[in-house]
Amino acid sequence: MSSEPPFARLLRAYLGVNLVLRIACGLAVGVALALVAPAWSAVGILGDLFVGALKAIAPVLVALLVTSSIASGRTKPDRRFGRVILLYLGGTFLAALVAVAGSFMFPQTLDLPAAAAAAAPCQLSDVIRNLMASIAVNPVEAVATANYLGVLFWSVLFGIALRRTTDGQVRAGLAVAAEVTSAVVRGIINCAPFGIMGLVFTAVSQNGPSVFRTYGSLVALLVSCMAIVALVTNPLLVFLATRRNPYPLVFTCLRRSGVTAFFTRSSAANIPVNMALCEDLGLDEDFYSVSVPLGATINMSGAAVTITIMALAAAHTLGVRPDAVSAMMLSVLATFAACGASGVAGGSLLLIPLACSLFGISNEAAMQVVGVGFVIGVVQDSFETMLNSSGDVLFAAAAEYRPTKRA
Helix, strand or coil, rough: CCCCHHHHHHHHHCCCCHHHHHHHHHHHHHHHHHCCCCHHHHHHHHHHHHHHHHHHHHHHHHHHHHHHHCEEEEEEEEHHHHHHHHHHHHHHHHHHHHHHHHHHCCCCCCCCCCCCCCCCCCHHEEEEEEHHHHCCCHHHHHHHHCCHHHHHHHHHHHHHHHHHCCHHHHHHHHHHHHHHHHHHHHHHHHHHHHHHHHHHHEEEECCCHHHHHHHHHHHHHHHHHHHHHHHHHHHHHHHHHHHCCHHHHHHHHHHHHHHHHHHCCCCCCCHHHHHHHHHCCCCCHHHHHHHHHHHHHHHHHHHHHHHHHHHHHHHHCCCCCCHHHHHHHHHHHHHHCCCCCCCCCCHHHHHHHHHHHHHHCHHHHHHHHHHHHHHCCHHHHHHHHHHHHHHHHHHHHHCCCCCCCCC
């Protein structure tokens, strides 16, 4: 007879089940509870705890991994970093082009509500200025606010300083701290089924299908364009980079990263999930510890789709007919503007007025379009984050994999 405590046996059995299967079970239970007992709002607390834990641990994990890696001399600039940045920006630009084509084929018009009360950048220079300002911030504040540009900047500086001025004991201590934090992250990710159950319960019980009745055509266009990016243009880029069949990797990223991102609706919160996936894929930790948080900042294909489609919908609503030149300019603008979208839920919506300004649309009218964005946000932002976050791992892996030689 086993002397193992019942809880330990139960935990071992739970961890022995495939994580994706556990998440699927949590999703099904969440939907069932939302339909049967929508008043049980306490179930949603599990989702809040899960997302909160991911958001809290992610900047600490990034700071320790990057600082430890550089301090120990393992991370060196190489071609992988150049490749992954090109893939991030190229994927975002192609996503904007897909959105332009979709909007021209199926033009959308909006029933604009009252203007949303929020501040939004009106010029691309504002976005660039905000990005630069977010780098040179207090390092403690950067970690506390999950400002990943600031976290990466200070982690690199501290890593270089420690590499030059300290002995091996400090570097070993950093490595242990990074490993302990990674273990904590793995523990949080193993709680994902309960978190997903809470998140899907909240989404289904509070929103239901009402968003499709009012803006069904707009939502369908957004989701269709994001699906094309996820299943056509992103795989094409991966194939060009690796010269191998991209779809096994694409579907792995969508299944392992995209599912949690869909419900957390935050690229920043999904960073620990993506790092765990990179580890399972056998990628170089010194590379993905930098490229994944960088991707959560600049790999914004979903945001580019949202910004482009919403701006063109505003133009069509107000009688503006964009030509091919302005559409191309919009694609370029959306690419760089999307890089300024914060890695939190709804981060891309406040950049819609910037794109609308290209067509001479007033800020007041543009903020009304932002209001529509918040109405459909429960669907739009979920698919957007799913595309963004799964692409972070997809392109990081593509940048590391060497192209296969042709016979």
